[in-house]
Amino acid sequence: MPYQPPPYLAELTLEAIADQVATRKLPPVEDWAPQRRGDSEMRIQADGSWLHQGSPIKRDAMARAFSGLLTRDKEGQHWLVTPFEKLSIEVADAAFIATDVARKGDDLVFRLNTDELVVAGADHRLLARGNVETPALYLHVRRGCEARLNRSTYQQLAEIALEDGDDWRLQSGGEQFSLMPEA
Secondary structure, X not given: OOOOOOOOHHHOOHHHHHHHHHHOOOOOXXXXXXXXXXXXXXXXXXXXXXXXXXXXXXXXXXXXXXXXXXXXXXXXXXXXXXXXXXXXXXXXXXOEEEEEEEEEOOEEEEEEOOOOEEEOOOOOOEEEEEOOOOEEEEEEEEOOEEEEEOHHHHHHHHHHXXXXXXXXXXXXXOEEEEOOOOO
16 A cells, blocks of 8 residues: 555644544564664664665655664664664764644644654653754654754744744643753
8 A cells, every 4th residue: 555645734633633643653662672783774864864875765665664663872872673683873963854843722743754743742842952043943752862843844833933922932732842042
């Protein structure tokens, strides 16, 4: 069956978004304890593209499948985990790219470059890094992995924040987030 990407965020209701988030079946990586370790010879570029042995992975379905196996440890190392092996993967910046955002009720919903939908909140915090002149926004996705907001998504989020006032703060999932890095 061919892959059908979800519709545009603007077209979805919050209920439809919740259904899509709930139906995403991820492998139980946390339950696996593989004995073999190695190097995947893979890299996720800063633009979100995946490489294997220096060559692009051209099948989006492969990158989507691998993304469900990603974890990041406390030292910042990213891993692809299967029941049998734990393979390091080089990540230039963030494992995912947030490519779209929409406000739905009191929530902010992000679409990732893997077509996953993530609702910002306590489990999916927005983090501002960098400095005031060149901020970078990240969204916690899962298992220590983050998504960096691309330029257009950052601009969309800034416009949403300005609708609420001029303090560069937003709320989602009952949490408050600043779009400006702490000095």
